Amino acid sequence: MTAPSDWRSAFPLRSAEDAVDALLDAWNRLVAKPPPGISARTHEPKLTKHLKVSLENVVSREHGLLGNWTAEDVIGQLDPNTGELAETRRTDIAYCWNNETQSLKLVFEFKRLGKQKRHRDEYLGARGLARYVTGIYASEQPVGAMVGILLAPTADIVPQLQAVLADNDFATALRLRNNDADSPYTQPSTLFAQALFDTEHDRDPPHAPPHGYIRVAHFFVSFKE
Secondary structure, three states, X not given: OOOOOOHHHHOXXXXXXXXXXXXXXXXXXXXXXXXXXXXXXXXXXXXXXXXXXXXXXXXXXXXXXXXXXXXXXXXXXXXXXXXXXXXXXXXXXXXEEXXXXXXXXXXXXXXXXXXXXXXXXXXXXXXXXXXXXXXXXXXXXXXXXXXXXXXXXXXXXXXXXXXXXXXXXXXXXXOEOOOOOOOOOEOOOOOOOOOOEEEEEEOOOOOOOOOOEEEEEEEEEEOXX
């Protein structure tokens, strides 16, 4: 069993960093010259499908990645008594990689994020971050990724989002683990240079990794003005 302090040494960080680099490169290319029908108003499924095809056909090859990308990948779990599907979800984008000793499934959950409370609730709630906590996203994985598509300047959005993370009700619902500074988030991220901050969340079997919690990196991207 992996001890809480040892999971990082077992995690294929370099492969995860390569995946993050490729995904953000694909995003920057997309917004630098968006094709017809792609804009800040485009809903996540259309954006993520476009990104996945770009990653698979162009960007990953240029970056030399050896893993596979999925978009709108169906995941689920079976009722142990009946064998029926108990729950299904579709992940926005995931990168899967393995070698003889390590494996990785890095899930990226995209959310459009403006200044309104409803956007923060969507980002943090049952259809957003909570999917890594009480949902079935990134099952048994030690790391996940949230990608906020900013609809306003960072300073108008991220501080309010972080303030909500410090709210006791949200902290309890999201099973947040405070860091050594007694903060519900760690900024800058200790996982990825491109992420703004990380959060850690306790998680129950069967979806928890061996050490019992998942670390989620929070990335923020936007369309060019």
